[in-house]
Structures are given as structure tokens and as C-alpha cells.
Amino acid sequence: MKTLELSTPLxxxxxxxxxxxxxxxxxxxxxxxxxAAHKRLVALIEEGKDLPFELKGAVIYYxxxxxxxxxxxxxxxxxxxxxxxxxxxxxxxxxxxxxxxxKGPRSREVRDAMVKxxxxxxxxxxxxxxxxxxxxxxxxxxAYEDLGPEAVRRLVVKDMPLFVVNDTKGKDLFxxxxxxxxxxx
Amino acid sequence: MRDLDVSEITDVLREICxxxxxxxxxxxxxxxxxxxxxEESPLGKxxxxxxxxxxSISEESDMPLCQDTGFAVVFLEIGQxxxxxxxxxxxxxxxxxxxxxxxGYLRKSIVDDPSISRKNTGDNTPAVIHTRIVPGEKVRxxxxxxxxxxxxMSEVRMMTAADGIEGIKDFVVERVRKSGGNPCPPIVVGVGxxxxxxxxxxxxxxxxxxxxxxxxxxxxxxxVEKELLQRINDLGIGPAGFGGRTTALGVNVETxxxxxxxxxxxxxxxxxxxxxxxxxx
Numbered sequence: 411m412k413t414l415e416l417s418t419p420l421x422x423x424x425x426x427x428x429x430x431x432x433x434x435x436x437x438x439x440x441x442x443x444x445x446a447a448h449k450r451l452v453a454l455i456e457e458g459k460d461l462p463f464e465l466k467g468a469v470i471y472y473x474x475x476x477x478x479x480x481x482x483x484x485x486x487x488x489x490x491x492x493x494x495x496x497x498x499x500x501x502x503x504x505x506x507x508x509x510x511x512x513k514g515p516r517s518r519e520v521r522d523a524m525v526k527x528x529x530x531x532x533x534x535x536x537x538x539x540x541x542x543x544x545x546x547x548x549x550x551x552x553a554y555e556d557l558g559p560e561a562v563r564r565l566v567v568k569d570m571p572l573f574v575v576n577d578t579k580g581k582d583l584f585x586x587x588x589x590x591x592x593x594x595x
Numbered sequence: 596m597r598d599l600d601v602s603e604i605t606d607v608l609r610e611i612c613x614x615x616x617x618x619x620x621x622x623x624x625x626x627x628x629x630x631x632x633x634e635e636s637p638l639g640k641x642x643x644x645x646x647x648x649x650x651s652i653s654e655e656s657d658m659p660l661c662q663d664t665g666f667a668v669v670f671l672e673i674g675q676x677x678x679x680x681x682x683x684x685x686x687x688x689x690x691x692x693x694x695x696x697x698x699g700y701l702r703k704s705i706v707d708d709p710s711i712s713r714k715n716t717g718d719n720t721p722a723v724i725h726t727r728i729v730p731g732e733k734v735r736x737x738x739x740x741x742x743x744x745x746x747x748m749s750e751v752r753m754m755t756a757a758d759g760i761e762g763i764k765d766f767v768v769e770r771v772r773k774s775g776g777n778p779c780p781p782i783v784v785g786v787g788x789x790x791x792x793x794x795x796x797x798x799x800x801x802x803x804x805x806x807x808x809x810x811x812x813x814x815x816x817x818x819v820e821k822e823l824l825q826r827i828n829d830l831g832i833g834p835a836g837f838g839g840r841t842t843a844l845g846v847n848v849e850t851x852x853x854x855x856x857x858x859x860x861x862x863x864x865x866x867x868x869x870x871x872x873x874x875x876x
Contacts, residue, residue, distance in 0.1 A: 411638075431638065431837075444636075446713065462679055476662045476702040486653070486662040491744040491777050513744070514777035514836065535642055536744065536779035537836055537868045538649040540658040557703050558715040559662075571645075573638075573837065584776050587838020591636060591831030 415569070419467025421526030428574045430581040433533060435569040436552055440469045440511070442563040445489050448498040451562075462562055464551035466506035470552035471534075473511075474559035475543070484565070488539030489513040492531070494586055496520050503527045515584045516576060524576055533583070545570040547555040563587035597732040598678050599876060601671050601687035604671075605657065606735060607874045611738045612667065613699035614660040615872035622807040623783075623869045624842065630781055630834075630841040639839025643781075645833070646867060661868045664701035665721035665740025668800070685724055688805025693718040704743065713787065713863035725797065739804060739871040742786040745778035748864040751796050755858055763788060768826045770862045771843065776836015779866035781844045784827065787861040790851035799863035802847035804871050811848050820846045844869075851867055 411431045416424065418438030426432070429462060434465060441463050443451060454461055463566075472495055475487035492512030500523040503594055508529045513536035548566035555561050577582040607642065624647075630641035653660045669688055673679075681687075696703060696719040701795075706713040750770050756763055767786055774782075787798025792848065810817035825847040833839025843865065 416668040446747075465650055474662060474702065474704070476659050476664060477700050479700050486659045488662050491747070493777065509823065513777055513779065528737040533835065535645045535649075535835070537661045537866055538645045540653040540656060540660060541645065543658065544652065559704065573835075575837075583603075584836050584838075585832060587636070587638070587799070587836070588775075588831045591639075591838045591840060593829040593831065594826065 420469060421467060422578070425508060425528060425530050426465065428530055428577050428579050429581040430574050430577050430586060434572045434574060435571055436469070436532070437570070437572045438566070440471045440565045440567050440570070442471050442475070442565060443475050443561050444472050444474050444556050445494055446560045446582040448495050450554060451554060452501055458542050463564065465502065467508050469509045469511065470502065470507055471511040471565065478549070480549045484543045484549045485515065486539035487546065489534040489536055492516055499523065501553070502530050511545050521576055521582065523579060525578060525580045526554055528578045530574060530578060532572040533575040534572055542570070560575070563569055596676055596678050597645040598680050600681040600736060601665040601679050602681055604684070604734065605687045605694070607736055607876065608669065608688060609694040609698065611736070611874055612692055612695025612701065612740070614703055614872045615736065615738050615740055616699065617653055617657060619660060619868065619870060620806070623867070624650055626807045626844040627781065627867060630844060634834070634841050636833055636837055636839035637836050639643055639841060642834035642837060642840065650723045660722055660870070661742060662702055663704060663742040664696070665703065665742050665870070666746070667719055667739050668739045669722045669724045670739070671724065671726045672729045672735040673726060673734045674852045675748060676732035676736055677707050686714060686792070688722055688724055689720040690724045692720050692813055707713055708740055712844040717780060726744035729862040732875045735873065736876070737804065737871060737873040742866055742868070745782065745864045746864040749799070749862055751792065751799055751859065751861045753792065753857065754860050758858060764826070766821060766825055766860055767862050768830070771827050771832070771864070772830050775832055778864045779868070780836055781841045781867050783865040783869045784823070784843050784846040785863035786846065786848040786861070788848060788850045788858070789853040790859060792859055794851055795859040795861040796863070798849040798851055799860065799861035802849040803869065804834040804866045807845040814846045820848050855861055
């Protein structure tokens, strides 16, 4: 288990050095999107239209933050459960997304797509939302304001603490962790 | 007969919507600290430290513990000698939720229609309101915001007498195993056994509200709770699902008599931010 510092945009070459269980301190641009925004993003790709942000090398964070107070960059912003984005993730990976951030395990299809396109899935600690917000330096809504907490936001993060859950080699931290600590047959 | 203006209920709800989302109960905080000290997985320990740090950051910065500030679930116990004045009770409850979520900068997570339009209502209303009429002339208000991630891992199953208590235990453990890292473990598991289809779900939800460490008064079910906690923690799911000894902080079982043909069982999964606040007027 090692700790690596990564900056966006991400490249497959550097991601191949990551192993499950590693810690990542992520800096740079991160785009937020959850259920409703994913539906719209995937529709744009299918129609051959441009997305509201550059997907090549991009990091998508599955989050719907609490509304910011006056003068506050970002209120609490922990990860949402990732499996709901599984139907959309392979297409985004095919079009250049290099990492997603969320909580909970991914489907076989998403894991296979991450191996194929040399991308990773990073885990943030669910429920540790006030702490996570402190690594966010800038925030702006760039699309789908009508979705409220589900709008697409551009975040600039500094040393955002994350764990490698799925690496480019097809390993899965949930499977490994549970196998190590399970006492039930 | 005592008159009570419903605006008092609005004021209380506004306040406890905010405090419940920022300040976690001492029982939960203590249980997480204990789990942290006992956790064998180094990564699991680290995750629990992150969660404990988050409690302090949240309290110091007046930020919600979790961005998912939940569906506003409100339990009202209304004394039958209370005469509510000044408006309709449910409007007063929703107004309290509306003000609390606005003034507390809490996330609005409710859509107006579940499957077609799914447009955000913008103020986190309507609340889910459970009302009981009880003896006396007081009104007890319990606010329990419920996050979507853990609620999605819950299940109701219509079991039969042939399944027995062992079948129930297997169902609960299997439900937690399938949930894995999704509901933000360490979790609290609420189990409702008996009643009807809807009654057992209500019991499971009520079970989550019981303080951690307090067992079912029936020693047989207290034993069931202890055995289930052991079996769940033997699954090895651990904090965040990354492997470890702490998968659940507690298992609370509530029961109710049931039909000779039935044995309904509900499992309500609650994340580690097991939030609820109450006030009596």
C-alpha cells in the first residue's frame, strides 16, 4: 500500500502504477455528476454532441453536495453510491473518462471497461462529507442548474484523499478486503 | 384538554432538522469510537478515524455530517387530550422541514414524482409523517432524516412460520451481505418482525431509532440481536466495505403479533450517520 499524488487530467500510463488499497491525493479539476446528470450526458454522447466539459482524462465525482453557505466554497460533499451510475459508466470510459469517485462496488461491466480503457475507480469515505469538502478550493455550476443538487459542478480540489478500489488490472478492494476478514463460510 | 398551536411544532421541527443533521447522538459516536479501537484491519481503522474526524469537523463548522441530509421522516405521538390549533398539523410539519432545510443549508433531495417527471421539489418536502394518538396531553416529535443510499439496501419479505426464527436470521444476514459497501458501513440494522406487510416495515424503521446498546426487553429477542450482530460482523465487510471486523454497530429487533398464515420481516439498513433528534411539547 502506497500513497501517490495525482493531478488532472489523468493519463492511463500513470494510472497503471496504482494498485488496489493505495491511497491517492488528487489535485486539479473534478466534475460532479450523479443519476439525472448521467442520463443527460450519455444522451449527448449518443446524439454525437459535445459534453459540458472535456471528458478526455476527466475525473467524475458521484456527488450531490449540500448547498453552500454565503462565503463558503462548498458545503458537505461526500460520495453517493456508485452502482446507480454503472449503466452509464462504460460509455463514459470509452469516451475518455479516466477515473470515477464514489462509494460501494461496481458491476462486472464497469470493471471490465476499466481494464479495457486503463481507468480506475477511487473510493471516498461515504458519510465523511464535511471533511471531504475541505479539500475543495473552487466550485462552479457548469451545467443542468435545474437539477439542483444534481447539477454538474466543476470542482478544483487539492490533495483530495481517496482509495484505489478498482485498478487497471481488474482487482477489487471489496473482494480482497472481505475475503481477508470474513469468518463466515 | 390542552390547546397547542401547531406553529410550535413548526418551530421545533425547524430546529431539530438542523441539529439532527449536524450533531450525531452520543450512543452512535461512542459505538464508532469503540469499534475503532477494536478494529483489526489497518485500513478499517483508518476509515473509522476519517468518520470520527468528520464528526468534529461537522460540529465545529456547523456543516451537515453527510451531504445526504435525507428524506424528512417525522414521528408524532400526540396525546389524545391535546387540541391542536392554528392550522393543519401536516402543513405545520412540512413548514418546519421547509424552514429547517433552507436555514440550515441542508440538501433538498426530494423529487415530486417518483418515476416520470422526477422534478426536485426544492424544499425537501413533503415529509413522511407517522402519527400515533397516545394517552395524555403532550406531543412528542421525533425527526429522523433518512439517506437514500442505505434506504435502498432495505427489504421486506413475506416469510412463513415454516421459515422460523432461523430463517429470519439467515434473511437478515444475507440482506447485509448483499448490501456490502453500498450503505456506508458500519451500519445499524433495524429488523421488524410480525404484523402486516406495512407494519413490519414501520417496526424496522422504529427499531433503528432505539439507542445503540439497549436491547429488546424480551430476552429471547435480545439474544437474537446479539447473535445477528456477531454473524453480521463475521461477514468481514468492514468500514466502507473495504474489509474488517466492524460491519454493524448494532442490530435492533422490534416485533408485533401476526396472522396465523404470515411472518412478515423487514430489514431497514441505516448508515453510520444514524441521525435522529426528539423533543416533547
